[in-house]
Amino acid sequence: xxxxxxxxxxxxxxxxxxxxxxxxxxxxxxxxxxxxxxGQHKVERKVQVSVSRLFPQYLDHADYDTFTAxxxxxxxxxxxxxxxxxxxxxxICQSIQLNLxxxxxxxxxxxxxxxxxxxxxxxxxxTRYQGQNDVLDRFxxxxxxxxxxxxxxxxxxxxxxxxxxxxxxxxxxxxxxxEMFTRDFSVRIFKDxxxxxxxxxxxxxxxxEYGDFPEKDQVLTSLNLVKNPTYVHFKGAGxxxxxxxxxxxxxxxxxxxxxAAVLPDIESIIATGGEVMTVENLTSFHLVTGAGRLLIYLGxxxxxxxxxxIVKVQAQxxxxxxxxxxxxxxGGFQILQHLRRQTGIDFRPWKMDxxxxxxxxAYAQPxxxxxxxxxxxxxxxxxxxxxxxxxxxxxxxxxxxxxxxHSCGKFPDx
Numbered sequence: 291x292x293x294x295x296x297x298x299x300x301x302x303x304x305x306x307x308x309x310x311x312x313x314x315x316x317x318x319x320x321x322x323x324x325x326x327x328x329g330q331h332k333v334e335r336k337v338q339v340s341v342s343r344l345f346p347q348y349l350d351h352a353d354y355d356t357f358t359a360x361x362x363x364x365x366x367x368x369x370x371x372x373x374x375x376x377x378x379x380x381x382i383c384q385s386i387q388l389n390l391x392x393x394x395x396x397x398x399x400x401x402x403x404x405x406x407x408x409x410x411x412x413x414x415x416x417t418r419y420q421g422q423n424d425v426l427d428r429f430x431x432x433x434x435x436x437x438x439x440x441x442x443x444x445x446x447x448x449x450x451x452x453x454x455x456x457x458x459x460x461x462x463x464x465x466x467x468x469e470m471f472t473r474d475f476s477v478r479i480f481k482d483x484x485x486x487x488x489x490x491x492x493x494x495x496x497x498x499e500y501g502d503f504p505e506k507d508q509v510l511t512s513l514n515l516v517k518n519p520t521y522v523h524f525k526g527a528g529x530x531x532x533x534x535x536x537x538x539x540x541x542x543x544x545x546x547x548x549x550a551a552v553l554p555d556i557e558s559i560i561a562t563g564g565e566v567m568t569v570e571n572l573t574s575f576h577l578v579t580g581a582g583r584l585l586i587y588l589g590x591x592x593x594x595x596x597x598x599x600i601v602k603v604q605a606q607x608x609x610x611x612x613x614x615x616x617x618x619x620x621g622g623f624q625i626l627q628h629l630r631r632q633t634g635i636d637f638r639p640w641k642m643d644x645x646x647x648x649x650x651x652a653y654a655q656p657x658x659x660x661x662x663x664x665x666x667x668x669x670x671x672x673x674x675x676x677x678x679x680x681x682x683x684x685x686x687x688x689x690x691x692x693x694x695x696h697s698c699g700k701f702p703d704x
Contacts, residue, residue, distance in 0.1 A: 309345070309363035314372065314400055316344060317388040322405040328440035338387035349382075372396050409437050412446065415454055422461040425501040429460075432500070444499075445492045452489060459486060459493045466514045469550045469595060475515055502628065505621065512593045520595040521547040523572070523587035526580020527563030532556055540580070545587070550595045559584075561607045567640060568600065570616035570625055574689045578615065588614075588629070597632055604635050613640040618647050619686035620664030623673050641692050644676050647685070650692055654685035661686060 321327055321337045341364075342349050347356040364383055367373045372395060374387040388396070397404050413434060420430035433443045446453045462479045470478075476486035486493075494509045503509040510516075525545035530537040532548075533555045539546070540562065548556075565583035569575040575587040584603070588596060604612065614629055614637040616622035622642060630637055647654075657665070657680065665677045680686055 309360050310366050311400060313339075313344065313363060313367060313386055314396055315402075317373070317386065318396060318400070318402065321388055321390075321393075323440070327405070336387050337390065338385050340385050341383045344386075367399075370395065370399070372399060408448075408450070411450055412443050412453070413437055415450070415457060416443075419457040419461060423464040425464070425497060426457065426460055429496060429500045445496055455480065455485065456489050456492050456496065459489060460496060463493075463497075463510075463513045463515065467594070469514050469516050469520055472510070472515055472517060502631065505624075508593075514594050516593075520550045520593060522550075522553065522596055522599045523547045523575060524585060526583050526585045527561065527565070528584040529558075529560045529562055530556065531558045539584070545575070545585075553595065553599055556602065558606055559603055561603065561610045564609070565611050565613065566603055566607065567613040567615055568629065568637065569689075570614075570622060571689055574615065574692075577690070583613075584610075588616075588625070600629075600635070601633055604633070612637045614638070614642075615640040615689060616642060617687065617689045618642050618676065618680070618692075619688075620661060620668060622689070623668055623671065623677075624664075627671070639673075641689070642673075642676070644679055646692055647676055647679060647687055650687055651683070651685060653691035654683075654687045657681070657684050657686055 316339055317337055320339065324335070324337060326335060326337070341360065345356060345360050347353045348360050350356070361383065364373070364375055364386065367386075368375050371392050372389055374389055375383055376385045376387070377383050393404075416430040416434050416437075419426050420434075421427060429444075436443060443453075445456055458479060462475070466475070472486060472490075473483045477483050480486065490510075494506060497503055497509050497513075498506050501509075503512060511520075523545045524547075525539055525542065528539045530539060530546075532552075534557070537546070561584040563582040563584065566586065567578075567583050568586045568588040569578060570588050572587055572589070575585060578585060586596070586600060586603070604610070612635050614626045616625050616639075626637060626639055626642070629635075662681065665681055669677055671677075
C-alpha cells in the first residue's frame, strides 16, 4: 500500500507514535482513497494491510519488543471490534482488515474528522464563494467536480480556516479599485497585517492557474496590490492638461511620471501625432524616440492604474493608431494579447515580426524548455510564423536589441 513504509519509518523514528494509531490511520487512509469510499466500486474489496509490510521488523526474531508492541496494539483494536485480524496456525498476525461496520468508532478512537465531513464542509465553502468573480467560478466548479470523484481539493492543506481565507482573499482582491498596500489590504480583510502574507503564495498560484495572469510576479500588482505606488511614465507627441496646467510633452527632453494618486487630476491628454505606443520594458521606453507618437511605459503585464490611463488616452483619442512594442518571445506575445483583452483596444505589434527577428538574430538568446512550452501553446495565434521560426532556430529576442538608439538597433522609427 502506498505510504506504508514511510509511516513505518516514522513510527520507528518516533516511539511515542503508538502502533494502534498507526494501524488505524493507515487503514482509514486506504479506505478514504478507495473506490468503495467514493461509491465507484464494482467489486466489494476488503480494506486491509499486511502486518509485515506495515511493520517490517514484526517478523524479526531479534526484535521482540516490536513483535510484542504490534501484537498488543492489534489485540487492543480487535477487542473494540475496529479491525478483523487474520492469523496463521502459529497465531502470527498476517493481515489486518478494517471493520467497515464500526467506522464511526474508528474515527472517534483517533479523534479524526471523517473525510466525508471534510468534503461536505469544502463543498459548502466552494458553493458559497462560487459566483463572486470569474476566477472563483472556474476554481470552485473545478474543485466541486474533484470532490464528486473523491479527488483532493487544490490549495487545501487540511485546514478549513486557511482555505476559506484563500477564497476570501481571491474575492476581495477583485474588489480593489485603487492601489492598496499589501499590509493595508491584510488589515482591512483579516484584521491582521501579516495574515495575507501567510497565504499569499497559494492565492497567487490559484489566480495564476484560474485567471488571466500570465506572469506570476505581476499577479498581485495587476489587481492593485502593491508594495510601492505605481507611476505611469509617458513622453513624446502629446499635450497634457493637469488641473488647468497645459504641458506640451514634445518639448521635453525626456519623460514624465505621474503617481496613481495624481492620475485622476488629468483633465485631458491628446496624442498630437495620431499614434500611441505602449512599450514593455523601461530601458526600451527610454531608447525609443517619441517623434510623432505618444509613448507609454507598460511595465510588463499592466495593472489597473496603467490600464485605466491607457483607456483614458484612447477615449480622448479614438482616431489614433495604437501600437505595442515588446519582446519577441512568449511573454511578449502574451502581454500584447492581455493588453488587447483588458483594454478592448486593437493594439498592433511593432517590430515584433519575422523580418525583425531574422534581422537581429545575431543578438538573440537560446530558448529554455519553459520557453518552448509557452511558445508551442501560442502556435495557433497570429504569431505562428514567428513562433515556428523561433522553435526551429532555438531563439528569442529581447526588445532592447531592437530599440532605436541601441547599438544594434539602428533602423528608423517607422
